[in-house]
Amino acid sequence: MPPTISDIHSLKRNEALEILTQISRVEKKTFPTNEAFPFGEELWRKKPNTRVLYATQSREGNAPELIAYAVYVRQKGVALLHKVCVIESCRRQGIGGLLMSYIQERLRREGCQYIQLWVDKAREPARKLYQRCGFEEKEQIPDYYSPGRAGIRMTLDLDRGV
Numbered sequence: 001m002p003p004t005i006s007d008i009h010s011l012k013r014n015e016a017l018e019i020l021t022q023i024s025r026v027e028k029k030t031f032p033t034n035e036a037f038p039f040g041e042e043l044w045r046k047k048p049n050t051r052v053l054y055a056t057q058s059r060e061g062n063a064p065e066l067i068a069y070a071v072y073v074r075q076k077g078v079a080l081l082h083k084v085c086v087i088e089s090c091r092r093q094g095i096g097g098l099l100m101s102y103i104q105e106r107l108r109r110e111g112c113q114y115i116q117l118w119v120d121k122a123r124e125p126a127r128k129l130y131q132r133c134g135f136e137e138k139e140q141i142p143d144y145y146s147p148g149r150a151g152i153r154m155t156l157d158l159d160r161g162v
């Protein structure tokens with residue numbers, strides 16, 4: 001079955017909390033503590049500019065499982081993409097690309113013009129994914145994440161229709 005991508009705002013409270021708990025678990029495994037995004041209930045309740053998207057997939061006839069998620073914050077014509085993550089066992093199967101296409105399409109439809117993000121220079125797979133989606137590296141700041149870990153700012157102009 002192909003993955004299904006949804007928004008936690010389309011869920012009822014209990015369903016949203018269950019997904020947020022699952023996302024939190026993956027987040028803590030994937031990112032250092034100081035970079036782990038807080039996936040609390042308030043994201044569902046009262047943050048209309050913050051969107052949490054998630055992808056699920058049924059494998060071998062089992063119930064759908066969380067396989068990926070993304071978070072962005074929309075401020076007028078610019079969206080700041082905070083997170084994109086695919087669970088380890090599902091990487092290199094096109095899911096990250098699918099999620100990025102979904103986000104780009106949705107933001108374009110909503111009239112957003114740019115997507116901006118910061119990525120750790122050492123996160124090669126993420127940098128490659130963003131480049132492949134048409135993002136350009138705009139600046140690099142040494143020690144952005146912590147001493148020795150540079151951050152790269154990347155942007156995508158959605159009007160260019162990449």
Ligand SMILES: CC(C)(COP(=O)(O)OP(=O)(O)OC[C@H]1O[C@@H](n2cnc3c(N)ncnc32)[C@H](O)[C@@H]1OP(=O)(O)O)[C@@H](O)C(=O)NCCC(=O)NCCS
Pocket residue numbers: 030082083084085086087090091092093094095096097098119123124125126127128129130132
């Ligand atoms: C970055 C990440 C989201 C990519 O997800 P994915 O589902 O594996 O990506 P895809 O399979 O859609 O790959 C799309 C393209 O990205 C690039 N890419 C992805 N993983 C790569 C890797 N390990 N090495 C090199 N290029 C890679 C390739 O260009 C790839 O296209 P290809 O497979 O046709 O060569 C995933 O590796 C991840 O969750 N990493 C940990 C979290 C993270 O670093 N998030 C980004 C910062 S918030």
